[in-house]
Amino acid sequence: MNKIKISDKVTGSFRDNWNFCVGTERMGIALQKEYQDTLEFVQKAINFKYIRGHGLFHDDTAIYREYEIDGEMKPFYNFTYIDRIFDSFLEKGLKPFVELGFMPSQLASGGQTVFYWKGNVTPPKDYDKWKNLIQALIKHFISRYGIEEVLQWPFEVWNEPNLKVFWKDADESEYFKLYKVSATAIKEINKDLQVGGPAICGGADYWIKDFLEFCKRENVPVDFVSRHLYSAHMPKLQTHEFCYQDLKEPEEMLKELQTVRQMIDNSPFPHLPFHITEYNTSYNPLNPVHDTCLNAAYLARIISEAGDIVDSFSYWTFSDVFEEADVPRAQFHGGFGLVALNNIPKPTFHMFSFFEQMGKDILYRDENMLATRKADGTVTITAWNPVMEKGDHFNMDFSLELNLPKGEYFINRTIVNETHGNPWRTWIQMGRPRFPGKKQVEILRNAARPMVISERVSCTDEILLLEFTQSKNEVSFIEIIPVADETNTYYKLDDSLIPGY
CATH class of the missing domain: 3.20.20.80 (Glycosidases)
Structure with a gap:
């Protein structure tokens, strides 16, 4: 870790x-x-x-x-x-x-x-x-x-x-x-x-x-x-x-x-x-x-x-x-x-x-990560895990402690790795078509999209804890954005009434 x-x-x-x-x-x-x-x-x-x-x-x-x-x-x-x-x-x-x-x-x-x-x-x-x-x-x-x-x-x-x-x-x-x-x-x-x-x-x-x-x-x-x-x-x-x-x-x-x-x-x-x-x-x-x-x-x-x-x-x-x-x-x-x-x-x-999408002010940098702050206060992190060895067991675990003002934060993580945002892998699975047809091109474009994971977290003591794992050859982009919550502005909002919620 x-x-x-x-x-x-x-x-x-x-x-x-x-x-x-x-x-x-x-x-x-x-x-x-x-x-x-x-x-x-x-x-x-x-x-x-x-x-x-x-x-x-x-x-x-x-x-x-x-x-x-x-x-x-x-x-x-x-x-x-x-x-x-x-x-x-x-x-x-x-x-x-x-x-x-x-x-x-x-x-x-x-x-x-x-x-x-x-x-x-x-x-x-x-x-x-x-x-x-x-x-x-x-x-x-x-x-x-x-x-x-x-x-x-x-x-x-x-x-x-x-x-x-x-x-x-x-x-x-x-x-x-x-x-x-x-x-x-x-x-x-x-x-x-x-x-x-x-x-x-x-x-x-x-x-x-x-x-x-x-x-x-x-x-x-x-x-x-x-x-x-x-x-x-x-x-x-x-x-x-x-x-x-x-x-x-x-x-x-x-x-x-x-x-x-x-x-x-x-x-x-x-x-x-x-x-x-x-x-x-x-x-x-x-x-x-x-x-x-x-x-x-x-x-x-x-x-x-x-x-x-x-x-x-x-x-x-x-x-x-x-x-x-x-x-x-x-x-x-x-x-x-x-x-x-x-x-x-x-x-x-x-x-x-x-x-x-990174900010100009560097908060942290090492050989696997860059963390910056943008002018609007958003903290942005790009992390990477290059692995030139063969095999799949090269994950890298991170535990970050960030000094942030108390409040609610929206965490948005965009991921490119061997499984997501990797059209080359999908092309190989197709049988390496030299000149793909229109349907195959559409599939490859869809496969080229990164995976997005989001969550909302609370920062109560000016320390926000963020843990994540980087898989082999993964690059992640993380945005930590203060939440401006407008939930109370909606009339008679009750998500419990949604079937399956």
Whole structure:
């Protein structure tokens, strides 16, 4: 039994940078209806502030084209699709966290590509044309949305250039050249526009040290540092359909963040904002762990604590409308999304929605629980019990003593675990239908709903006792709300007259 005393004294502030940004598949796929419907669904529940994805300059957005005019190949900039996409984001309350990449095929110096949709990952063949493209794009954004709006958009140069799959030869000096040209081009338009990088993945943090020293040495502008964060080990088994990986302990993710924060603090730019522009358990879009309750329970601690270390962290991604590893081959296929295909929320979606309902004043926090107080006096608790071992006997019992004013309280507990709010389990019981019919989709949506338990309790001596059990991989959200009882306002109220009462 975990016996915990939660006083009414505020011990800190729960920062809202956990929902600062969310990841998305490439920009061009935002033109799909299911994508837009899912994004609206997610925004209503979680209210992210920014959205980031690859493929801004991929050929399917058609921003960059070259045509022969009088014997010379000249650029043409087409903003038809990106206007439609960015308009849709802003209409949903999302600002772009703009990733500058990948390379338009007509501007690319080579043919190396990544992903099913073949994003070109080679440097530009003409850096002057790259600079002109960046400036044309940003001038267009300012013209369309206004400088005050665009000043709020971070511009991140490329994605994971430390990996050969994302940047030809993982050439650090070539990336620094790309960054310098891009950052200088942006600042020539307006010195207050935000630009940063190097957007590396874990395991190559020396790039951050080298990057910041380069910016200092070459007098290159940098407004923030960006990095990615995943906790999966190398695959135990990888097929064309699934990837299976073990995970590090959650605290290892937090230690990584602390190490990089210290590296930035010891750099020539010690006060730069630190953005995690991608994070999840596994970095593979075919890992079934993303569909499970473990994913939610595991990442709850990261959401609870990482905001004390970094300025923002962006879950990768909001939706399984996602094609890095080809068009999805099944309803549940290990996709990154908070929401599965057919707009079916996963357990991690609900975990995020729980944190969206938390207060700002921290009353208590440990590795399995966060308790806060909202402005109206409501106490909110999110608790989690991640278990990576096999078996079912991993319950965690809690006994909470809360300092609260005397009175009556309504206790509302919303639960996601292996049995409730777990459509992946129901899908398996169905026989794992790849392309479920409408009736099956309806069943899965119903199965995705959390369980709700409520009760009314009295607090007579300014101590409210609350006991509950967390099952394996469970995430619970508890609201403790003072009761404003209006029972006596009803005329001749007598529930005893109800049959069966």
